[in-house]
Amino acid sequence: MIEIDNVHKHFGTLHVLKGVSLNVKKGEVLSMIGGSGSGKSTMLMCINGLEGIQKGSISVDGIDVHAKATDLNKLRRRIGIVFQQWNAFPHLTVLENVMLAPRKVLGKSKQEAEAIAVQQLGHVGLGEKLRAFPSRLSGGQQQRMAIARALAMSPDYMLFDEVTSALDPQLVGEVLDTLRMLSKEGMTMIVVTHEMRFAREVSDRVAFFCQGQIHELGTPEQIFDSPQKPETADFLRSVL
Amino acid sequence: MAYTFQWRPVLHSLPEMLWGALVTLEIAALAMAIGTVFAILLALAKRSGGKTLSALADIWIETARNTPALFQIYLIYFGLGSFGLRVDSYSALLLGITFNNAGYLAETFRGGFSAVPETQTRAARSLGLGQIRTMWHIVLPQMLRAVFHAMTNQMVWSILMTSLGVVVGLTSDLTGVTQQLNVVTYRTFEYFFVAACLYYLISKIFTISARLLASRLFRY
Numbered sequence: 001m002i003e004i005d006n007v008h009k010h011f012g013t014l015h016v017l018k019g020v021s022l023n024v025k026k027g028e029v030l031s032m033i034g035g036s037g038s039g040k041s042t043m044l045m046c047i048n049g050l051e052g053i054q055k056g057s058i059s060v061d062g063i064d065v066h067a068k069a070t071d072l073n074k075l076r077r078r079i080g081i082v083f084q085q086w087n088a089f090p091h092l093t094v095l096e097n098v099m100l101a102p103r104k105v106l107g108k109s110k111q112e113a114e115a116i117a118v119q120q121l122g123h124v125g126l127g128e129k130l131r132a133f134p135s136r137l138s139g140g141q142q143q144r145m146a147i148a149r150a151l152a153m154s155p156d157y158m159l160f161d162e163v164t165s166a167l168d169p170q171l172v173g174e175v176l177d178t179l180r181m182l183s184k185e186g187m188t189m190i191v192v193t194h195e196m197r198f199a200r201e202v203s204d205r206v207a208f209f210c211q212g213q214i215h216e217l218g219t220p221e222q223i224f225d226s227p228q229k230p231e232t233a234d235f236l237r238s239v240l
Numbered sequence: 241m242a243y244t245f246q247w248r249p250v251l252h253s254l255p256e257m258l259w260g261a262l263v264t265l266e267i268a269a270l271a272m273a274i275g276t277v278f279a280i281l282l283a284l285a286k287r288s289g290g291k292t293l294s295a296l297a298d299i300w301i302e303t304a305r306n307t308p309a310l311f312q313i314y315l316i317y318f319g320l321g322s323f324g325l326r327v328d329s330y331s332a333l334l335l336g337i338t339f340n341n342a343g344y345l346a347e348t349f350r351g352g353f354s355a356v357p358e359t360q361t362r363a364a365r366s367l368g369l370g371q372i373r374t375m376w377h378i379v380l381p382q383m384l385r386a387v388f389h390a391m392t393n394q395m396v397w398s399i400l401m402t403s404l405g406v407v408v409g410l411t412s413d414l415t416g417v418t419q420q421l422n423v424v425t426y427r428t429f430e431y432f433f434v435a436a437c438l439y440y441l442i443s444k445i446f447t448i449s450a451r452l453l454a455s456r457l458f459r460y
Binding site for chain 2: 048050073074076077080081083085087089090091100101104105133134135146149150153
């Protein structure tokens, strides 16, 4: 379980998160929607400690992410993250990209790591591209590779930060299909997205972010069909 | 009186000169290897070190890049001597070129580090890789590509700089051997011409090998 309690985050004088509280249960798919600059991506970065917080607390399975004593490298093995810019490692082949962390972080042997990587890449439909360098892949393929790379660590949680925002429209579908597949498999996921139809379809709950706060939280039906707050309704009208 | 070329003595001493060339290559390679290590440390000190470290790195880099290499070698040879630290001419040359290389390469690496996007580090850290592993597996290999060409140039420069060893009395490197033969035979033009050809050959062989290596290393 991910427990977020009254989190505040500042970038210099900018107050980006203003008391966010939220719990995400095992097996749940939670979507975060909202305008740019509303704090949803920042919230995601705080969950695996890529960004620090100034107040409040975040714990993952009871481990305080921002406590000094917490071994972040160890915690991050259990929390996969995929970024908007897929961040493939350009000097490694697709297979090596996925093998790296299982080998160097989990200490798997070369054969074990390769087996895991081959399996995960097959899972996201890249079984034919194992020896290719990322530069030979389309954006959608690179993004799926990034998903396989995170999955290779067998994480308990997956965080997705606008993973389709930088893709050409015709490539969005293949990446969303991969996310759909994961949600069906019962992966616990927090998905920051601008794809409203997708959020509605896969989410158990949807959180609407506005000005650094969760303005409204509920099932997809509640949020999309009968939003309670005027800001939510305004936002949805502007994007749908 | 016209000067008549006599090549025979040079041909006779060619083996000696080739040994000298080997010493030249040895000094250049050592100075490059040690210089690279210090350059990375200097670049990191400027990037992430505190004020003092950064200022010390600056002094090194500025001195190395803005004073003649000849003086750097001179000052090490005679300067350290006056502090009671006697260094032989081989070590003085090696230290001087290392100092110079480190200064130039530090700036190269500083640029190289910024050529690797911050997001690469972020992605690596998010997979649970620690700072050192991220540096080793993700940042350094990508940086190497960005700085490879500049490093090749520095190595050639370093090979040619070894000829300065003659000013601190080095006799074992190519220039030293050539100068020794010159003072005995007075066939100045012939000896230095052949020595120059050897410098050219060493530099060319190195540049071509580096290019081949690059095409193997950077297939992406």
